[in-house]
Amino acid sequence: MNAMTTYYDTLSQAIADLQQQGYTSDLTLKSTCLVCGNTGTALDPDDFHIDAVHRFEGETDPGDENILYAVSSDKYKLKGLLVNAYGVYEDDVTQALVAKLRV
Secondary structure, X not given: OOOOOOOOOOHHHHHHHHHHOOOOEEEEEOOOOEEEOOOXXXXXXXXXXXEEEEEEOOOOOHHXXXXXXXXXXXXXXXXXXXXXXXXXXXXXXXXXXXXXXXX
């Protein structure tokens, strides 16, 4: 993982700044991969790198806790963002994907 040292106060600030840096694809977590909402491309754990991770804690509601991943894929020439609640522990997510996203 490359070190991005920018710190953000809010999730929306982080998303806006990272989009300015080219992380424009919307990624979603599926059981075996990440899927690009823009193209439908499925990224296996070996197909992408996590460039930065930013954690956001809800001040009043623990349900507001999120992790923002800045993800890139040389293979598919894309950069995107994945927003996920704390912890990638869903039963249907493969161990390889959990290991890749665990920080």
